[in-house]
Amino acid sequence: MKQIQLCLQQADRFVLDADISKCFDKINYEKLLVLIGHKGKVRTQIRAWLESGNIFEGIFESSDAGTPQGGVISPLLSNIALDGY
Secondary structure, eight states: OHHHHHHHHHSOOOOOOOOOTTHHHHOOHHHHHHHHOOOTHHHHHHHHHHHTOEEETTEEEOOSSOOOTTOSSHHHHHHHHHHTO
16 A cells, blocks of 8 residues: 555556456457467467356356456456457
């Protein structure tokens, strides 16, 4: 908190708080793969992670868009999608 205060005192800066929970549901796989830019096995593996779906309360849910919030790879994928890599 002290560091944030010091930074804010030095120049005009903003701290934004946003609820991005729904962004995980809307990540477009094709656009994400283009942003990542890898080809071959790396791209194939990332696509497999994206399309793997999830199990929630014992029920399998397929996946054609988005990535499960709380998934291991979800923060990385959402950062790539939001920042444009």
